[in-house]
Amino acid sequence: MKKVSIIGGGIIGLTSAYYLAKEGYEVVVFDKSDMNDGCSYGNAGMIVPSHIIPLAQPGMIAQGIKWMFNSQSPFYVKPRLNTTLMKWGMQFYKHANLSHVQKAMPALCDLSLLSKELYQDFARESSSFFYEEKGLLMLYKTDKTGEEIHHEGKLAEELGLKVDFLSKEEVSNLEKGTATNVIGGVHYKSDAHVYPQKFMQFIKEELQKLDVKIYSHTTVTNFVLKNNAVAEIVTDKGSFTTDEVVLAAGSWSPEIAGKLNINISILPGKGYSFTLKDQDHKPSIPSILCEGKVAVTPMNRDIRFGGTMEITHTNDTKINQNRVQGIVNSINDFYPELKIEMPEEKDIWYGFRPCTPSGMPIIARDKKLKNLTLVTGHAMMGLSLAPATGKIVSEIISEKPTSVKTEMFQF
Template sequence: MTKSDVLIIGGGPVGLSCAYYLLKSGRKITILEAKEIGKGSGSGNAGHIVPSHIIPLAAPGVVTSALKWMLDPSHSPFGMKISLDPTYLSWLWQFASACSQKNVLRNVKPLKELGRLSAENFSRIIAEEKFNCHYSQTGFLNIYKNEASFQAARHEAEFMQKYGIPVSIYDKSKIHEVEPAARKDVIGGVYFTGDAHLNPALFLKELGERVRAMGAEVHEDTSVTGFASAEGKVRAVKTRAGEFEAEQVILAAGAWTPIVARSLNLKIPIQPARGYSLTASAIQNMPRQALILGDRRVAVSPLGDLIRVTGRLEVGNYNMEPDVRWIARLENFA
């Protein structure tokens, strides 16, 4: 049996970041990863670091918009599993119940502080460890072709300004100075100057290599099958490769966290959500900063000699089979 100070279940962004800071504090760390560390959705996302995102996803109007989008599934930026599973239905009910202005106002300040700390830690790790992951602090620009969408974004930006988020609003006369790559039919944009972006795959590769070099014991292709506990505390983590003992356990398995936690009789209200990304060689007219095509809710990320287009949010389904319609849509954007 292997024993460590802290055992971390999951080798994604959260698990590796926990390992990094715990190793710096002198702890002996073991990481168990069901597949490969630094892979999966953690490496394939848009790579946006957005402390400006202080409005929770559960906000007024979200449920109505989601229902409208679902009427056109081949073009909708949102999708969800249809299921009568009680756990899933309970989560949906809790989410819908949280879509209120009261909930937004209650969570704005905590989300702002969490976003600030997260952005600062990204910047600090990359600078101190000299990671080469195309990290860029050039801000985050939302651009619009539709007047109604632009005005809604303006209203949201003005709300964020009241809470100290650095944001500039540009109309058609200025937007092309900020982003020359924007098409002529773009009528305006909202620019969050305090945001950043990076290549998430490179960041996680560098971070994974660093925690190994710092002494972390990493076990890939090692799924958790159960726990040994006593007196209300986990004493060991069971896998097909054997048992791993630790003083403390961190559960950082992403969407699989509720499944792993079942044998501990823990009900964690997390549902899986996935998106689609397409990565291609850099184009001639690359954007200056990370973009959101606001009318279509598609992200565009310049990643050095690559460009990544990301879109769609599908909730509630662990099925990894992609929807070919959305791959085709992203190819059109690329």
């Protein structure tokens, strides 16, 4: 059987490894980190068929510019005189229109629903990662946001998702864990959630059973090409021959693709989270606090809060306390009983969401190198879309028809 080498052991690389190994391929994963704390671990764990509207959408640029001037806002682009950022910005501008959103919505919805079914399959195997189907509650405090959230809810209904539009009282009846200070909410009943660290642990154990070799602390540095294909992967621990290559290196994908003279536009969208352990008093339904763009996810006995999107570079590892303070303020504003304090710096996690300017993930065979498949750019939906992405990768490499159409996931 062919040998497939996967570059990147985040959730996209590992779910790809899983479905490829299930198909009978010999699979090897390389990751430069210890594979315990990257973007796929500290995220909000939401599985979101509700998220059908890509980041590149009408109105986003005007809103983004307003947010740039507020140090606690949820969105920020680190200004730099840099061609990568300028090209990404131009592409984002090109995609932030209705026609793109209309094409993107059904594609994202199909991919998400497939992913949720696959999570349900995993959950039948194991309860270790706390898969739950409680939906997602979009909470809002102003009429203006309420109108936008209702409009998005109606679009989701048109695509067949189950959505409830809730008054203030109905929100309180649903969210019994703690009081909410909102004027209403939209409940997407289609959504689910997991505990990301536990899911990553589960999938690693599954890969072990399937004899997948995982090389952590191993950085891919270059490639040897032969006959229009990658023949060898060069790492800091030596070279490895291969039949197929899957590039799943998240925010680092452009620099690796660059070694193959392939240009992909992805910038890291830095976000933060913190997790409070063993909380008896906490929200019980995963929620987004819309005005602050804060994600709130109960994970078994714990509760995780996450947010902010700083478009930056992968060397920017500094924790911006102002933005974390913005998250804390939103929580206390929406949940007046919680009285959350600013976490210590050591308890604040950050991760780099790999963001394409179109807001669409890339799941595609390369057009020049015949044995290369690229899977990256899942931005704020990588956990949600990972199983479907992995399954499609195995179908692409096996030259089978894909479970969902992939036209919108090209680069």
